Amino acid sequence: MFTGLVRTIILYLLIIVGIRLMGKRQVGELEPSELVLSLIIADLASVPMQDFGIPLLTGIIPIITLLSLTMMLSVLTMKSVRFRALLCGRPSIIIREGKLDQKEMARNRLTVDELLEELRTKGYTDLTAVKYAILETNGQISVLPYAAHKPPTVQQLNLSTQDPGLPLVIISDGQLLQRNLALLGYSRAWLNDYLKQKGYSGFSRVFLLMADPSGGIYLIPKESSRPS
Amino acid sequence: MKRFVIAAVILAIMLGGSLYNAWYAQTLTEGLSRRLEHSHQLAQQGCWDQAAHLTREVYQDWQSHHFYLHTVMRHSDTDQILRGFRCVLQYLTLQEMDQYAAANADLIAQIRLLSEMEQATLVNVL
Numbered sequence: 001m002f003t004g005l006v007r008t009i010i011l012y013l014l015i016i017v018g019i020r021l022m023g024k025r026q027v028g029e030l031e032p033s034e035l036v037l038s039l040i041i042a043d044l045a046s047v048p049m050q051d052f053g054i055p056l057l058t059g060i061i062p063i064i065t066l067l068s069l070t071m072m073l074s075v076l077t078m079k080s081v082r083f084r085a086l087l088c089g090r091p092s093i094i095i096r097e098g099k100l101d102q103k104e105m106a107r108n109r110l111t112v113d114e115l116l117e118e119l120r121t122k123g124y125t126d127l128t129a130v131k132y133a134i135l136e137t138n139g140q141i142s143v144l145p146y147a148a149h150k151p152p153t154v155q156q157l158n159l160s161t162q163d164p165g166l167p168l169v170i171i172s173d174g175q176l177l178q179r180n181l182a183l184l185g186y187s188r189a190w191l192n193d194y195l196k197q198k199g200y201s202g203f204s205r206v207f208l209l210m211a212d213p214s215g216g217i218y219l220i221p222k223e224s225s226r227p228s
Numbered sequence: 229m230k231r232f233v234i235a236a237v238i239l240a241i242m243l244g245g246s247l248y249n250a251w252y253a254q255t256l257t258e259g260l261s262r263r264l265e266h267s268h269q270l271a272q273q274g275c276w277d278q279a280a281h282l283t284r285e286v287y288q289d290w291q292s293h294h295f296y297l298h299t300v301m302r303h304s305d306t307d308q309i310l311r312g313f314r315c316v317l318q319y320l321t322l323q324e325m326d327q328y329a330a331a332n333a334d335l336i337a338q339i340r341l342l343s344e345m346e347q348a349t350l351v352n353v354l
């Protein structure tokens with residue numbers, strides 16, 4: 001038990017350091033500690049699951065140890081900026097004022113192809129349109145274009161628009177979601193009237209019904225159903 | 229911070245539990261080994277019945293810890309010790325000194341190794 005506990009702690013910390021050294025590109029959308037947890041935990045659980053000759057505790061103790069350590073690291077990263085920088089790293093500015101920082105790219109082992117691919121996925125095919133490109137600690141690249149390349153906003157165009165609010169699902173696959181109906185301030189009687197107007201006798205023939213607080217309603221009937 | 233404390237307490241409990249388990253395993257196996265050594269001495273003096281009686285007691289004691297052993301130790305190790313006990317008891321019945329001495333020594337070593345694996349030592353961790 002002791003050996004398992006200490007080995008788990010050592011290996012967990014070792015893999016976190018390894019992941020950190022590998023750089024941001026390997027992390028994906030998780031923090032290093034979370035990535036390591038997801039990498040090991042499934043394997044730990046599968047061993048006692050398959051091998052009946054190993055006590056269940058052999059799997060349980062390392063899993064609880066990992067969860068506890070992750071919880072502690074997670075709290076520490078929230079409380080301390082320094083610790084967060086140590087564990088998760090700091091964002092790297094790859095393009096600064098439109099200029100590629102090759103040293104920073106090399107430091108993060110980011111190739112030009114990878115950078116261009118990331119920029120394309122963000123909608124930028126022209127490198128000169130990008131003012132800042134920042135490699136975040138979760139491995140994603142944030143792109144800030146020059147003002148001239150930013151899409152205009154409704155406010156900039158001086159247009160008046162109506163904010164419809166958050167649409168909610170009222171009927172999902174023939175099932176009424178009473179809570180959402182109440183949240184939108186509609187009554188069951190209103191819903192019945194609306195469905196009657198559209199030619200539906202009940203919920204069962206509706207695949208999806210969404211509504212928003214401004215009165216917008218979106219209805220999709222079930223494919224096999226037609227309004228009666 | 230509450231979550232941090234909870235996680236730290238869980239880790240501390242597990243650490244305490246593992247250290248207690250190391251001590252318990254050591255005490256249990258040491259007691260069993262010493263009695264098996266005494267049984268060997270009795271056999272050497274020709275007291276085969278007493279040696280067999282003592283070994284059977286040790287065996288029953290081992291069996292009474294079946295739940296603990298199967299929960300904490302590798303089943304292959306505990307099964308091997310169980311086979312060792314059967315072997316030793318058979319040689320005691322047959323009163324074959326050479327075979328018994330070898331089987332008993334092997335059984336004692338296996339029992340001691342079992343607790344050795346649980347000890348909080350650097351060698352085990354590495």
